[in-house]
Amino acid sequence: MILHQLIDFELLRLIWWLLLGVLLIGFALTDGFDLGVGTLLPFVAKTDSERRVVINTVGPVWEGNQVWFILGGGAIFAAWPPLYAVSFSGFYLAMFLILAALILRPVGFKYRSKRDSYAWRNGWDWALFVGGAVPALLFGVAVGNVLLGVPFRLTENLFSLYEGTFFQLLHPFALLAGVVSLAMLIAHGAAWLTVKADAPAVVERARRFGITAGLLAMGGYALAGLWLAFGIDGFALVGPVITDGPSNPLLSEVTRGGSWLAAYSERPWIVIAPIMGFVGIGLAVRGLARGGEVSALLWSKLGITGVISSVGLTMFPFILPSSIDPRSSLTVWDASSSHLTLFVMLVSTVIFMPLILIYTAWVYKVLWGKVGEDELNSNKNAY
Amino acid sequence: MEFGIVELSRLQFALTAMYHFLFVPLTLGLSVLIAIMETVYVMTGRLIWRQMTKFWGTLFGINFVLGVATGITMEFQFGMNWSYYSHYVGDIFGAPLAIEGLMAFFLEATFVGLWFFGWDKLSKVAHMIVGWLVAIGSNFSALWILIANGWMQNPVGAHFNPMTMRMEMTSFFEVMFNEVAQAKFVHTVSAGYVTAAIFVLGVSAWFLLKDRHVELARRSIAVASSFGLAAALSVVVLGDESGYSATHTQRMKLAAMEGMWNTEPAPAAFTVIGLPDQAARETHYALHVPHVMGLIATRSLTREIPGINDLVIESEERVRSGIIAYDALMTIRAEREDTPQEVLDTFEEHGNDLGYAFLLMRYLDDPRDASEEQILMAANDTVPMVWPLFWAFRIMVGLGFAFIGVMAYFFVVTNFAGGRYPRWALRAAVAIIPTPWIAAEMGWFVAEYGRQPWTVDGILPTAMSVSHLSITSVALTLAGFIVFYTILFIVEVALLLKYIRKGPEQDVEETEEWMARHEHRLRTHDGKGPFAPPAE
Numbered sequence: 056m057i058l059h060q061l062i063d064f065e066l067l068r069l070i071w072w073l074l075l076g077v078l079l080i081g082f083a084l085t086d087g088f089d090l091g092v093g094t095l096l097p098f099v100a101k102t103d104s105e106r107r108v109v110i111n112t113v114g115p116v117w118e119g120n121q122v123w124f125i126l127g128g129g130a131i132f133a134a135w136p137p138l139y140a141v142s143f144s145g146f147y148l149a150m151f152l153i154l155a156a157l158i159l160r161p162v163g164f165k166y167r168s169k170r171d172s173y174a175w176r177n178g179w180d181w182a183l184f185v186g187g188a189v190p191a192l193l194f195g196v197a198v199g200n201v202l203l204g205v206p207f208r209l210t211e212n213l214f215s216l217y218e219g220t221f222f223q224l225l226h227p228f229a230l231l232a233g234v235v236s237l238a239m240l241i242a243h244g245a246a247w248l249t250v251k252a253d254a255p256a257v258v259e260r261a262r263r264f265g266i267t268a269g270l271l272a273m274g275g276y277a278l279a280g281l282w283l284a285f286g287i288d289g290f291a292l293v294g295p296v297i298t299d300g301p302s303n304p305l306l307s308e309v310t311r312g313g314s315w316l317a318a319y320s321e322r323p324w325i326v327i328a329p330i331m332g333f334v335g336i337g338l339a340v341r342g343l344a345r346g347g348e349v350s351a352l353l354w355s356k357l358g359i360t361g362v363i364s365s366v367g368l369t370m371f372p373f374i375l376p377s378s379i380d381p382r383s384s385l386t387v388w389d390a391s392s393s394h395l396t397l398f399v400m401l402v403s404t405v406i407f408m409p410l411i412l413i414y415t416a417w418v419y420k421v422l423w424g425k426v427g428e429d430e431l432n433s434n435k436n437a438y
Numbered sequence: 439m440e441f442g443i444v445e446l447s448r449l450q451f452a453l454t455a456m457y458h459f460l461f462v463p464l465t466l467g468l469s470v471l472i473a474i475m476e477t478v479y480v481m482t483g484r485l486i487w488r489q490m491t492k493f494w495g496t497l498f499g500i501n502f503v504l505g506v507a508t509g510i511t512m513e514f515q516f517g518m519n520w521s522y523y524s525h526y527v528g529d530i531f532g533a534p535l536a537i538e539g540l541m542a543f544f545l546e547a548t549f550v551g552l553w554f555f556g557w558d559k560l561s562k563v564a565h566m567i568v569g570w571l572v573a574i575g576s577n578f579s580a581l582w583i584l585i586a587n588g589w590m591q592n593p594v595g596a597h598f599n600p601m602t603m604r605m606e607m608t609s610f611f612e613v614m615f616n617e618v619a620q621a622k623f624v625h626t627v628s629a630g631y632v633t634a635a636i637f638v639l640g641v642s643a644w645f646l647l648k649d650r651h652v653e654l655a656r657r658s659i660a661v662a663s664s665f666g667l668a669a670a671l672s673v674v675v676l677g678d679e680s681g682y683s684a685t686h687t688q689r690m691k692l693a694a695m696e697g698m699w700n701t702e703p704a705p706a707a708f709t710v711i712g713l714p715d716q717a718a719r720e721t722h723y724a725l726h727v728p729h730v731m732g733l734i735a736t737r738s739l740t741r742e743i744p745g746i747n748d749l750v751i752e753s754e755e756r757v758r759s760g761i762i763a764y765d766a767l768m769t770i771r772a773e774r775e776d777t778p779q780e781v782l783d784t785f786e787e788h789g790n791d792l793g794y795a796f797l798l799m800r801y802l803d804d805p806r807d808a809s810e811e812q813i814l815m816a817a818n819d820t821v822p823m824v825w826p827l828f829w830a831f832r833i834m835v836g837l838g839f840a841f842i843g844v845m846a847y848f849f850v851v852t853n854f855a856g857g858r859y860p861r862w863a864l865r866a867a868v869a870i871i872p873t874p875w876i877a878a879e880m881g882w883f884v885a886e887y888g889r890q891p892w893t894v895d896g897i898l899p900t901a902m903s904v905s906h907l908s909i910t911s912v913a914l915t916l917a918g919f920i921v922f923y924t925i926l927f928i929v930e931v932a933l934l935l936k937y938i939r940k941g942p943e944q945d946v947e948e949t950e951e952w953m954a955r956h957e958h959r960l961r962t963h964d965g966k967g968p969f970a971p972p973a974e
Contacts, residue, residue, distance in 0.1 A: 114551070114555060115551035115552060115554065115555035115556075116551055117551070118506065118547040118548070118550055118551050119544065119547045119548030119549075119551060121506075121510075121547065122539060122543050122544045122547045122548070124510075125509070125510065125513050125539050125543060126536065126539035126540060126543070126544065128513045128514050128517075129513060129532065129535040129536035129537075129538065129539040130536045130539070131532075132516065132517065132524065132528055132531070132532030132535055132536065133528070133532030133533045133535065133536035133537075134532070134536075136524055136525055136528025136529055136532055136604070137525055137528075139516075139517040139524050139528060139532070140517055140521040140522070140524035140525040140528065141521070142517070143514055143516075143517030143518045143521070143524075144517060144518055144519070144521035144905035144906065144907065147518055147905070147907055147911050147915070148911060148914070148915070150514060150517075150518050151518070151914075151915045151918060154510055154511050154514060155918065155922060157507075157510050158507040158508065158510060158511070158922070158926075160507075161503045161504075161506050161507045162503060162504065162507055162926060162929070164503070165499060165500065165503040166500075166503075166929060166933060169500075169933050169936070169937075170936075211771070212603055213525055213602075213603045213604070214521075214522055214525075214906065215521050215522075215525070215905070215906060216906045217906060217907075301599065301601035301602045302602050303601055303602050303603065306601075392528070392529045392532070392533075392606075392607075393529050393599070393602075393606040393607060395606070395607050395608070395610070396529050396530070396532075396533055396606070396607045396610075399533060399607070399610045400533055400536060400537075403536070403537050403540055403541070404540065407537075407540040407541050407544075408540065411540070411544045411548075414545070414548060414549075415544075415548055418548055418549070418551070418552050421552060421556060421559050421560065422552065422555060422556070422559065437555070
């Protein structure tokens with residue numbers, strides 16, 4: 056097949072770096088509110104019918120939303136195999152916790168209403184809390200660790216040796232990143248509840264939690280920026296950068312030193328991302344304070360997009376730097392799939408992604424409207 | 439067996455994969471059966487079919503959710519426990535997994551929520567289409583997973599790149615239309631259809647025995663037995679196709695499944711039963727049927743099927759050739775662009791055997807230093823343990839033929855004997871509910887255990903594929919999965935039983951309420967459009 060030569064290897068790598076961002080953002084925007092709603096569940100809803108309202112606001116859509124996560128995993132495997140191989144084996148126990156939490160969630164949604172017992176339902180409510188809060192926190196912790204550099208090295212055969220431990224992941228900066236991620240998704244979930252829940256007490260509590268979480272996310276994000284500026288070394292490629300060479304991280308030289316934020320003097324336009332982050336979350340908080348419903352949700356989406364993009368744009372071209380052996384660091388130019396695979400995957404994405412967006416939008420449209428107690432009583436399939 | 443990191447990782451993968459496959463076959467089959475039932479409802483407007491759709495739909499939902507939940511583990515486990523595998527073949531293996539998400543899983547998961555929540559929000563036809571989209575999504579999902587798995591059995595359309603130290607794709611077309619993958623796909627989804635058919639048949643038989651919901655049960659048996667008969671035939675035919683392709687793609691697996699130690703003159707005899715003895719390289723007390731094996735496996739009277747002993751000799755040659763390839767690879771990696779042409783040519787010639795040199799890495803770090811004894815050990819390692827394969831295969835095949843009998847019996851009684859099922863037959867139908875799961879798990883066991891010692895046949899040994907993890911970490915997660923999955927399994931089975939016992943009463947009630955609501959709407963609407971009431 057020579058068709059793939061139509062698009063340069065370099066450009067394909069760049070496109071797949073963007074698509075990686077799109078998938079992570081897609082996940083955070085859709086499944087993000089599910090995670091936030093799960094975290095908020097025990098706190099914003101006190102009675103059983105309130106809790107059922109909260110759960111059923113995401114009831115019909117969480118399954119589809121979660122596919123963004125699965126697809127994210129699959130796309131990293133297909134387009135960035137070294138990233139998939141190094142990060143998931145390195146973060147082994149953290150990944151196990153995320154998986155366990157995410158397995159609890161579907162089961163909790165589906166099984167909670169199948170028995171009419173307080174202990175049963177309350178138990179599943181806390182399972183849904185864990186299933187929401189743990190992944191939301193750990194995703195942030197993982198991103199924090201990536202910015203810090205991950206303690207792995209590659210052997211000459213490209214076997215990955217991870218030399219850290221689970222508790223090393225809990226560096227204060229990484230924890231801060233975890234808090235930002237959790238707070239941001241709680242605010243997002245709160246905004247969703249104000250739009251979808253037809254239960255005034257729930258909406259009122261969600262508004263208050265959402266405002267606090269949004270402010271916390273903004274404060275934490277600002278603090279993390281300062282920390283990056285003054286407390287954490289960045290990484291840089293040394294020598295001429297070959298952008299279409301073989302995907303072998305050991306073929307390039309990397310140094311540690313300087314600041315990640317140097318990226319902002321090299322590419323000043325990327326400042327748009329953190330601005331979007333602050334403005335989006337700030338206006339979402341204002342929207343929540345005014346009881347502004349849909350606008351708060353949309354602003355929150357903009358804010359999340361800004362925050363996630365800012366991490367990627369700051370680190371470019373790095374995707375997984377190594378703290379103990381900078382040469383092993385994975386970058387956009389040396390950790391991708393082959394030219395042909397990237398092309399095949401791009402073609403599949405171009406065909407299916409628009410279809411996915413269209414039918415997902417259609418499903419949301421069909422299900423549009425508030426979820427209240429009346430609706431739950433009339434639908435025997437409700438959770 | 440000594441439990442090192444490789445054994446623990448294999449155990450964890452086997453456990454989580456086989457557990458996942460407890461839920462998948464029922465999802466595959468029941469999604470189609472339910473879509474068929476809903477189609478009958480839409481076409482005839484008879485409310486009993488709506489109740490059937492909803493009743494089986496509830497059971498489908500309880501099962502579906504665990505399939506989804508345990509599938510999450512599968513998507514990430516390659517990176518977690520099989521890091522070198524992920525690096526080495528991710529360029530090919532990752533693509534079908536990602537396309538599965540894009541093309542199939544998104545479809546299935548997005549519409550399954552709408553199916554459950556959309557009864558009042560969609561027209562009858564639109565709701566039925568949503569049901570079909572769920573069924574199509576789950577079946578396409580199986581297609582891409584089996585393309586990925588098929589590549590591990592028969593790695594076509596790829597070559598080794600010395601600069602990146604991994605396999606890279608050369609033809610997506612070949613990967614997609616891999617003959618092994620295509621046969622496996624139809625075989626596996628048909629097995630899912632049989633599973634669902636036996637499940638529906640068994641539960642309905644239980645209702646008939648209790649004299650409950652007779653109308654629903656009879657119609658369900660009618661659908662399940664005709665659907666199941668076609669599926670059971672398809673499983674066996676495509677299983678045979680898989681065996682046929684194994685004669686040129688995975689000869690060692692085939693020989694091990696059959697306990698065939700020596701090459702026999704064509705056409706070879708089929709061993710119905712016997713006791714394979716790995717140490718003596720012999721199958722004791724074997725009961726042979728002359729010629730049958732040769733006919734099934736080669737579809738000819740003249741082609742020979744190689745036995746295990748001859749294949750080991752072949753492996754030994756390939757190990758030696760692999761060492762030459764490894765030596766050339768080391769030079770290429772050191773010299774890069776300055777590699778002399780003759781070294782490149784040597785690698786070109788022997789590169790296909792590189793994986794056989796990796797078999798030596800269990801015994802020493804550099805395959806080039808291997809002793810004669812180690813080379814023989816590596817060649818012997820290419821023989822999987824025979825007796826588990828031999829038996830698992832026979833259990834699967836035996837059950838497969840039995841399913842044809844069961845389905846044919848119920849099909850005949852339903853259509854030609856007025857549906858007067860004897861009580862013993864109904865009791866038997868209840869008793870055999872677990873058997874399709876046993877057959878399906880045996881099938882996976884044969885496919886995956888029979889591929890050992892490789893993760894990718896002839897390319898990458900299992901022992902080399904693992905992540906660099908501590909035994910404690912893997913032991914911890916293995917224990918975690920066992921505890922967690924056991925609890926979920928108990929909860930799932932308890933809920934399924936609870937809803938089966940409850941029967942479709944709430945669906946009947948719901949259908950009546952729904953009718954009442956529609957009558958109200960009929961007065962406010964003009965009676966046309968999406969809220970038009972059913973024909974009955």
